[in-house]
Amino acid sequence: MLISKYSAPDFDPYGDNTPVEPDALWLAPVADGAVRARVSLPGSKSITNRELVLASLAGGSSLIRAPLHSKDSANMVQALRALGVRIEERDGSGAFGDDWLVIPPEELTGSTTIDCGQAGTVMRFVPPVAALALGPTTFDADDSARGRPMGGIVSALRALGVDLDDAGRGGLPFTVHGTGRVAGGAVEIDASASSQFVSALLLSAARFDDGLRLTHVGERLPSLPHIEMTIDALARRGVKVESPATGEWIVTPGTIAARDVDIEPDLSNAAPFLAAAIATGGSVSVTDWPDATTQVGAELAGILPAFGAAVERADGALTVRGGDGIRGVELDLSAGGELAPTIVALAALADSPSTITGIGHIRNHETDRLAALANEIRGLGGEVDELDDGLRIVPRPLHGGVWHSYEDHRMSTTGALIGLVVPGVQIENVEATHKTLPQFTALWRDMVTGDGDQGRLVAGG
Template sequence: MPQEATWRAPVAEGELDATVRVPGSKSITNRAYVLAAISRGTTLVREPLDSRDARLMLAALDRLGASCQSSPEGVRVGLLTRGDGEEVSVELGNAGTVARFVPPLATLGFRTVRFDGDPAIRRRPLAPLLRALTELGADLDGGGTGAPPFAVRGHGGLRGGAVELDSSASSQFLSALLLSGPAFDTGVTVRLVGRPPSEPHIAMTLDMLRRFGARPQRDGDEFHVPHTELSLSEYTVEPDLSSAAPFVAAALVAGGSVRIEGWPAETTQPGDWLRSLLRELGAEVTLGADGLTVTGTATVRGATLDLHEVGELTPVVAAVLCFADGPSVISGVAHLRGHETDRLAALATELSALGGDVTETEDGLRINPAPLHGGTFHTYDDHRLVMAGAVLGLRVPGVLVENPATVGKTYPGFVEDWHRLLPTAS
């Protein structure tokens, strides 16, 4: 991964013909690590993502007494230990999954666990989860601000029970309670207030709980996970379909074909929505035994898209729509203002700075076709914006993507793989 301040995104000099293998899913990897840490015995997590967010999760679990051992087969994770009253610190970085999934685990031992991270994590929504944990019996110190730094004083377990939760800012609030629910004394029942984004991530959490031996139940907006002893000897992580987004988008924007190896026939990942989206925007999409193949002609149709359930795809999709043959609207993604950065403001600012006609709406973006030109594309320490900048550079010479190393949050080898995608790039 280059460490220079900017990266000149390569231009596609002709039609693409490439095969790509993207790394493991961050969402699945970190959920698997959490579930393994409350499971009896050890769990071998095969083909996990190795990135900053994943390493921060393993480091957090290590601080809570779980054994985490890497090998050529994967990462073997053992049960959390209870501790003996010591005080430990957990580094969050800017990892939403660590900030949200680990505090419930911290209630299970006899430690005081202090949480803090990058300045950006202090701006990300967390208050509804901390409030729900307190109502379930957790002892929190400094959580009144609803943001790091704060501490969880563990007393050897959490009572659990029923709680109302506003998960409209992030489905991770709900997933955090459900993932640890099997280890709570009485399990957990969560009644949602407000509509959470990214239903696929909720389905992912429920599916993984079942695979580890839990018995989650759902009745509309009410979720219940009973106290259960979990156990699973091994779990294999799927490729990260959201990280595949810029590669399959490249076939549409530049023309030619790109195949993503290992694309699952069935999955709960939000990125699987790309199959229908790319068809709507004008690509030919085929899923076969050898993966997903996307073929495009460098022509992009304008579209009106509700991305509420797949908001993490918005940066790449917005970049693609800058090349569309007509106006486009993205809606349903107001929650992106609380991601790694305010993604809606960042996209409107940076796309417009390169000549685009992009404006914010209450819950999304309005994109009108306009000639683009080169310049610096600022990324605000957001990995998905690096990917959006790469897509722009396919057809716009001179796009300088700021701080490309920030993509290491989920895809440390992205820049190298992007160059391999374009063997004739300038």
């Protein structure tokens, strides 16, 4: 028997209504009490892929220690290798894989095709790099990712004098005809759909002949912390980014310094684990939590207490302890939209209604996350209203059923979180988590069962 991928006929983000075999379903483990665990997580995808790009454009070799090994980072490594960058594995001291030695070529070379997979950072960060290469570079992506917004990058590169052929699509697939240089200068961009448009240009701007003066002209600019992450990474490599006004950035041309870098744990991937403490009334600690960071996931320390949780920093870890119940919230998540799926799951399990706003831009992530979250929670008996810029969640008794991933890693982890306290939740394509956390199912099961050395959970591989 086949199980339909979709439970609502008016929402079909894949566009094909392809059925799924029953053995593709992963039964989310149910906690039989309060979860108590200490979890270690691999490196940040956002930092890993920024550092890979900067190391590839640097004036010498860089060692990236404790990088994330996932589908997204593998796509980035393959893309940069295709342009002539040497990326060699080195034995690492961490639990999650080798380090990477990145050796830039004397001259980047195109005449290649790059498969972006589902990685937004690859499809947006690498085209400016390809413009600095000699020869044409064709970019394409998975069918489910071809529709992600790319117009900001396409128009900005053309405004900078780059020859880009997209057959009028304004998006993937397209070909960048690199000449080995980009003139640079002043350009306007509408980054309302994604802050990655800004980061993409800033990362390569120091290599442009005249640098870059970039001005955002859209009505809103989502996920500002990700732009700050990019500016911080550039500053650590000697590239100064001035911001004379909100939505304006100036990068002077110059050398991008080589440096060795340690990648922080991915704090956004920590979200479902920390939320598990709230969902079950337990306690979860995430180790190696940085004292200072530009990661959006750092906002969890301020967000989760709104649900009634206690948050503590001690011994290098962030610990969240759940209370007797889960309070509803009124939250503006415009600075941290990637945390929204976890926050919405907690809201669906809360004692009172919640409204989450400032997240209209997540309609353009791996899927339309607002529609997907609303659809899947309703499929389990919940009540969710879509707003222009968010969701209104009214808690209802939930029941088991199939939770669809839409090829979206955060949709998969959100279903697992609800499945902690709702028996019978089956995740379709839990392997979507391999995008940024291949060890998710092992870590999640260990957290629920309490396996590991005194509750310290470290996934191998």
